[in-house]
Amino acid sequence: MNGFQSLAGRLLVAMPGISDPRFEHAVILLCVHDPDQAMGLRLDQPAPETDLRSVLLGLEMPAPDAAEGRPVRVGGPVDKSRGFVLHTDDWMSEDSSIAFTSGLALTATRDALIAMTDLVSGPRRSALHLGYAGWGEGQLEDELGENVWLTADADLDLIFDGDHETKWSRALTAIGVDAAWLSSQSGRA
Template sequence: MDQGFLAGQLLIAMPGISDPRFERAVILICAHDDEHAMGLAVNRPVEGLSVPDLLERLDIQSEIRARPDLVLIGGPVERERGFVLHTADYHSEHSIELGNGYTLTATRDVLEALAQAGPHPRRALLALGYAGWGSGQLENEIKENVWLVCDADDTLIFGADHAAKWTRALAKLGIDPQFLSSTAGRA
């Protein structure tokens, strides 16, 4: 598998996924190589925690009215760690380019930029935690029909209708979820 093979792509959980933390999940793959894969769920809001609330808790003074977007649960690993997934129009020395116009920054500077009138990302989401896979684990899960893969787009990543993202991602592949089965076979 090529270095960065799935980076910038979306994973869509299949029905019947054995881990309830990923039921109906849509995950943007941020890094993928021979040794690991890392991604952020883009459709799992933390109920009652918005970006302005989090900025206030972190004592980041806002010059502008921050969008009331909900903070997301990026995945079950390191839930106390924050990540900002944003458009590539903003870049700091700590940012990692994901390709397809997306960038990941995990430092306070991007949070401060979101609260200021100066340069900041056009679109962003804040996630706590991430999803991670060891060497070959994600590839095996895809072979076992745990995940489907589709191209990412701004609506699926940054849209506010989190409940509809799973269905929209499937529709992007031409799949109606009512015709999906939680069991798979081999021909």
């Protein structure tokens, strides 16, 4: 694919009227983007009635007090039983962390779950996502060409804060777009 430019480390912000209701008002951080595929984590959808402590107990792992009340997010509709820890790169698992942009990494192993509760040597910021959003070869590029998504720079506060209700509008504001002015129609000019 000539001229391919990876969007890994950038945000996808859903346009109004997106045809897939699972992504309405979605803000997704792209973690992998190459000519063959794209993979990202939705940032604005908390997992209902689930916190980090309940996940740890379900995995029969120690659940320290620091896990109590820590929210868990729905990362996307694919493989919802699989967990991904999105975290700052000040903590890395030697064998399994993947740094995909300056300051951020992704780890899908149990040691990342333990590190999330380690207030001394764990990552400064982290979030557990169940599932992910995925695209096959050329699929994301087609959606971008149809104006289904806007792209924005990643912002650590937006990525990790717990204000899920306003993430979409804040992501739009960060790129100078007022949600009230967006049309629910998409397509090519």
